[in-house]
Amino acid sequence: MRLEGALEDQAIDPHADLMYGIEELQEARPNYDQAARYYDGKVPEVFTSTRIRRALRAHDIDFDLNFAKTPVDAVTDRLEIAGITGQNDDETALISKVWQDNQLDLELPDLFRRAGEFGDAYLMVLPVEDEDGTVVRVEMFYNSPQTVRVIYDEENPRRKRLTIKRWCDGPYQRAELLYDGWTERWTTGKNSSGEQARDWFHWLADEEDPESWKIDNDWGEQPVFHFRTDRPYGTPEHYGAYGPQNAITKLQSTHMGTVDYQGFPQRYALTETATTDTSDLEPGDFADDDWPLSEQGVGPSDSGDDSSLKAGPGELMLLRGFKQVGQFDAAQPGVFLDPILFNVRAMAVICTTPLHLFDPSGEQPSGQSVRAQDAPFTKKVGNRQLSYGATLREAFTFALRRLGIANPVVTVHWKPAETIDDVEGWQTVKAKIEAGVPRRQALIEAGYRAEQVDLWLAGTDDAELQRRVDVLASLADSAQKLGSAATLGVITSEQVAALLSGTIDDLEALAQAQEEG
Incomplete structure (x- = not known):
């Protein structure tokens, strides 16, 4: 009895799905934010030295070598749609109109890239009606997984239980819950964080209609289509690149720190005990103090009077009180560049991305060698075509139904992930x-x-x-x-x-x- 009572209380709680969806979004958001930082190359180096960290932060210095985005772009570049057709010319013409109305030649490549970047991406398909309630067109547009999340049925993971979309609208927090037969609209008061159920209120579409926060429809399905690299939720294409990219960023920044020492070596001079006396420097000599500028802004280096020592054939340099001079050698570039190359190779293996795609200007394999190296990557692209193609087919089927086609049949045609165009092939x-x-x-x-x-x-x-x-x-x-x-x-x-x-x-x-x- 107590279990039945608990279920009944949950069923009548109007905020239950809303707060559950918000919690799911909040838990998933950090991983999506991290994926975006690695793709954009905005992950800072981790310094063991607090002093160096403060110095670089104060001067806003970075030396980014962002290889982590390559696994994402490599897959996206191979995902080209050759065409989408219906079962007859009328359906194909309608599909072409939807494509042109929504500029899908621009929208879909961005959608595929975001799906690779985050592991998940959502395509909204919303019918637009005229005054008589007739659907005149269908709008398709990308939504980020940072603000949208499909919640799947635990009993049937392929079934969408609901979809939540949350965003900030000025001083308000807005949210929509999308179900198979209706949409709920929610909002907070001004400057509310929306963390508590009591923060949320019905968001009326019509101020004179108190029930307009709930919009019914006869679609029988949610107008949200989930593109993903895995199920139920995807993994970023470059997830395996996080570790190698951290190492590359560390090595590159440290390498750049040694460049100053390679261009301007740190020098030393050894002296005999109690023999060095720099108190009687000649007028043209200089000590360790900063060089004062004259009224005309000219310093010793500009006047040519820095030192009495002259370099040239037959000249003799006499150093008083020093028995030996020298310089400290800077770290060799190979100490940093060799590990960077190792980490790039590791990134290629972990992310199933051909190594030659990380360095298009380097030595490129050809013929059968390329196909052998590309085989696992080509298979991965083929898997993405299957997954994304199935979702795209669902989206266009939904769109055609809203436009009056009773039983549409949609086929998505992809350009080959790989074609033979060389003599060996x-x-x-x-x-x-x-x-x-x-x-x-x-x-x-x-x-x-x-x-x-x-x-x-x-x-x-x-x-x-x-x-x-x-x-x-x-x-x-x-x-x-x-x-x-x-x-x-x-x-x-x-x-x-x-x-x-x-x-x-x-x-x-x-x-x-x-x-x-």
Whole structure:
């Protein structure tokens, strides 16, 4: 009986879900803030020396080498949507209109980047109605996981129990709770922190309607779509880079601290006991005091009277009272640069990101070596395409339903995460076909979309396809050899470009003539 009473009390508590959602947001927020700092390169170095920490803080000095963002950007760069289609031309045209109305060619890449940066990102899909209540368009926009969180059903983790969105609106705290059939609007009073349930009140959409804080709908689902790198909540793509990035920041800052000593070495002079006397310095000599400036702002260094010692052939430097002089050697750059390179390699391994993506200007592998190194990364990109594609399909299905399509079927097409475009790759494709692998399968394994391959193969017999593959392999081999010749100076780069361009034009003209014939 007591359990039933407790459940009944909870059911009638109007603030229960609100405060639970706020608590979930607050617990998750520090991890998202940390992910943003590492992506932006704003994580400070941890100094064991309090004196050095105070000195750098006072002068606002940093020497950022932010490699931690690379695992995020590398995945985002491979996530390109080739198109989104419906089951007929009308649905596809409607999808195209939604895409253009919401500038999704700009919005979605940012959404994918944020999903990689935080591990989670949310796409809001809100119908816009006219005065008659007819949906005239659908708005799609990104929301940060720092302010939005989907709460999943504990019994069925794939089911959204509710979504909370909380934000600051001037002196007020605002919140919305989104359910499958309605939305609740909440607000605080002025300058309230919103930490307690008593701080929150109904936020009326219409001041004359006391029930307008609750907005009913017939959607049957929440207009929030969760893009994530894992389930139920994601992990930042660069999470494994935190430790190596800390080490790199420490090494780089310390290295920069030694640069002054490399440019201006610290010197020393050893003296015999009781023989050094600097009390009778010549007028042109200087002691350890600061050099006073004259009325014209000219100091000893500017006048050329710093010292009576002269450097030059045949000159003799006489130092009174010193038996030996020298300088302290600064730390060698390799002491810092070698560990930095190690940590970059560690970051690449931990984050499943090819090492050559961290240094595009360095020595780059080619051909089969690149594909072997990229294989785990390509698989990771493929997993993101599956996850993000499923969520994007749900979002467009929801949008089409709101626009009057009863049972829409949406398909998301991705550009290949990797395609073969080098001589070794095409030679491999040719070898596969000669070994008996179906041509369609060989081209799909080369990274081309199935619908592209089907279009290419339409009306093309096996002999013609074999000829095209041979041409591509020969062209790639010729391009490689011409590139080597240009490197040796046998032919210029402009001549190479002209030859290849002319050859490609001739091949295109020949192909077109064959198709017309």
